[in-house]
Amino acid sequence: MRPESEVFREFLIHKGMRSTPEREEILAEVFAHHDHFDVEELIMRLRRRGLRISRASVYRTLALLVESGMVGEVYIEDGHMHYEHIYGHEHHCHLRCLGCRKLIEFRNGSLKEMEKRIGQENDFEIIGHKLEIYGYCAACRGEES
Amino acid sequence: MRPESEVFREFLIHKGMRSTPEREEILAEVFAHHDHFDVEELIMRLRRRGLRISRASVYRTLALLVESGMVGEVYIEDGHMHYEHIYGHEHHCHLRCLGCRKLIEFRNGSLKEMEKRIGQENDFEIIGHKLEIYGYCAACRGEES
DNA sequence: TTGTAAATGAGACTCTATATCATTATTTTA
DNA sequence: TAAAATAATGATATAGAGTCTCATTTACAA
Structure with a gap:
């Protein structure tokens, strides 16, 4: 199986978009854990790793990951969206x-x-x-x- | 098939709740059309029929209808929740x-x-x-x- | 009918998510 | 490799869905 980063980079290029450190870090963090998560949690986890990626970029990158089919949306019913990684997982x-x-x-x-x-x-x-x-x-x- | 109103009334009684005109009107309107709808549309349709039911009651009643299984939630991806009636429909x-x-x-x-x-x-x-x-x-x- | 428990309505409030735009970074091209 | 062009980021303002509060009203039981 090809690594996530490679698949995502290809997806971006295919759309005429750029691969950036922010997008790569977000991707890595999304695939680093195995539970459902929401944007707030993801930002906290990035912070803990010393990364200060803005909320806007996190939202933007998640939308791209969903569009690529690598990440899925789960509406958990507590009023906002949650996500789960899909690529390479059963x-x-x-x-x-x-x-x-x-x-x-x-x-x-x-x-x-x-x-x-x-x-x-x-x-x-x-x-x-x-x-x-x-x-x-x-x-x-x-x-x- | 038993009428919606009867099924819903039983559901309410079973939960120790009351049947009210507002709840019955909302139920009727939900089952009067066949498309996906959101809360705003539902309120407009109720208004057109001369009913001034508050936003809060519409939200509360929809939650009950979902809990009863008569109505389903559909996340349409335009940032807020949409609904569809289920009971009695293919x-x-x-x-x-x-x-x-x-x-x-x-x-x-x-x-x-x-x-x-x-x-x-x-x-x-x-x-x-x-x-x-x-x-x-x-x-x-x-x-x- | 009367008491009481529940529901409604109005509007304030919360919070997720998006939009804006100046700044920064990346890529292209010359 | 420098400059130009294009895209992405970040900070923050803004929008808007949905919830909460509480005074008033209503439904139901006794």
Whole structure:
């Protein structure tokens, strides 16, 4: 698998954009941890490494990473966007509890074929998918009755 | 199929909450049209019908409708949340273009079994799901090269 | 009917995200 | 390699979605 930095750099060049130290640092930090994160957390982590990259650049670079398909958006329901890296990591889906809003991750390898078919039917080049199943977790079902 | 109003009223009672004219009007308006909508649009539509329901109540009621599973959230990528009614309507999924951000709807009936299996494996009572496939639409693929 | 618990409405407030623009950095070209 | 052209960054202003507060009103139970 090609390194993230290389893939991202190619994406940028392909768009007629430049590779900058800020973009590379943000990319590195995004792929350095394995949890969902939001912009504020990402900025804090960069600060801890001694980097003072502006909020605006972080937002801008994240938008590019999403566009490239290397990073995914996850709407966690606490009012703002969260992100997760995708490139080079096993795909997972989300179970969301409508009662407590909790988000549970689970592996799910069985969407590949369906994805392919849908892409063909809709003339769409598929990069990835986001499956969120919602319902009620065991704890919330207990409380209800 | 039982009418929306009845299902929602039961949901409210089950939660120890009250049925109010405001909640019923909002419910009716949500199910009166078939497109994605946001809070601002919903308030305008209520106004056109001569109803002056406050923004706060609209937000509060929508949250309840989402919790009940009758309405789904769709993050349209223009910076704020959009909604769609679900109860009693055929399920559809979304294709999102990473280039132009366009959202394309498509029917997809083939997730039922997978859903069932996932629910059992995770001790989760499944109400519905949200599948978003992202990639590049034909127009954006053309522009790129 | 009356009491009480819950819901509404108005508007202040918070905070995420975007826009602006002067400055700085990168790339191109001559 | 220097200068010109172009793009990116950073600081900060701004926009706007969504939440909170609390006084008033309403729904429901007894």
